[in-house]
Amino acid sequence: MQLTDPVSAAEFAARLDALNVGGSFAIAVSGGRDSMALARLCAGHAKTSDRRVVALIVDHGLRDGAADEARRAKTWCAQAGLDARILEWRGGKPASGVQEAARKARYRLLAEAANDLGLPAILTAHSADDQAETLLMRLARGAGPAGLAAMDDEIGVAAGAGDPVRLVRPLLPFSRDALTATVQEYNQDYVDDPSNDDPRFERIRVRRFLRDAVEKGAFDQAALLRSARRMAGTRRDARTRERRAFRAMGGVFTRWGGACLDVGSVTRGDALGAVARAIRAVSGADHAPDPDAAAAHFDTALARGAAAIGGALLKRSGERLWILREPAAVLGRAGVAPLADLEIPAGGRALWDNRFIVKSAETVTVRPLGEAGAKEAASAAALFEGPREGLLSAPGLYRGGRLIGAPGLLSGGGGAWSATPLAAERFSGEIVRFSQD
Secondary structure, eight states: OOTTSOOOHHHHHHHHHHTTOOSOEEEEEOSSHHHHHHHHHHHHHHHHHTOOEEEEEEEOOOSTTHHHHHHHHHHHHHHTTOEEEEEEOOSOOOSSOHHHHHHHHHHHHHHHHHHHHTOSEEEOOOOHHHHHHHHHHHHHTTOOHHHHTOOOSEEEEEETTSOOEEEEOTTTTSOHHHHHHHHHHTTOOOOOOGGGGOTTSHHHHHHHHHHHHHHTTSOOHHHHHHHHHHHHHHHHHHHHHHHHHHHHTTOEEOTTSOEEEETTSSOHHHHHHHHHHHHHHHHOOSSOOOHHHHHHHHHHHHHHSEEEETTEEEEEETTEEEEEEOHHHHHOBTTBOOOOOEEEOTTOEEEETTTEEEEESSOEEEEEOHHHHHHHTHHHHTTOOSOHHHHHTSEEEEETTEEEEBTTTBOOTTTTEEEEEOHHHHHHTOEEEEOOO
């Protein structure tokens, strides 16, 4: 197959088999050429395999004509034989960081819809060109091996406290030219988003740079993709070493959302990767801290007893190193507002501080315990295992202003509520949760 040849039905089916995509699934459709190529390939696959495929079209509402384009994409999908739904991003839009906010909203809406429809996977139309652009953008930011691995064939995504679904990228091996040839072979119309030519956006600038560099012979896109695949192998090896180091240090995650390690049991080099991942796991941050910064703060905690980084607190006690949420990050300090109270209706569930999934059979308010909560639960707090800072930054559940529960402190009242820590899930890095900001 040439790089500009259309993707055949057989090639697409083989790719789905390789990715173990069986049964019904959803696809993300924007109406652009790549996603319409995916839609037509999936429509053909659905007809031959008798699978249910639902096209999900996100209308971000960011520019004039977006709603009309969403409706046009829905019509095209219906003409191809697909069930199609339009998902609207409602509410206020940020004044800056619009593309990143739109990306998060898109994945949240897609995951919510997949949950509602009972579909275990969402397919996206990311191509080999997207992969090369992502690698260059991360290289420009000084990313290490994990970042330079760019996009995986598959990750898990979830909308807030919702159930995770697979996000699968079956078109990663195929070029944008091949996907253009695919829509042309189907005689399929598509829309060209004006933002795809707007140099204000980083990806568009990188896209132009890469195209010009390839034309001049300064870059070989195939070589870039080989580098990404090799870095993916390096990233998998690093994650394996970090998990092993965590276990070797007797690492455990606590019910109140922290982590505890025995720093006397492994070498510093082996510990650093696991510590950086644990910092992200307990802090609720989107990304792990810079490796050099994590190493410096790890050394400070060992030498001086404590160090704060990225919303987490490292605290040494003998041979133990506790890693927990920094109380000031949730209770408020100069330049940092406290977390707003979170109301959960009866029978509801919600993601709190990116660290806990809280469920309740009755209407409750969730807020950090702080000193007031610790005082209210003084008898139970006396039995708390871990640094006091871990208690202060843990969630407390309140009904009518009275504390009724806290993870690792007060029980679930016969199943009336639960607060499930996500530190282990976040440490694994296999699921990304997108919450309503």
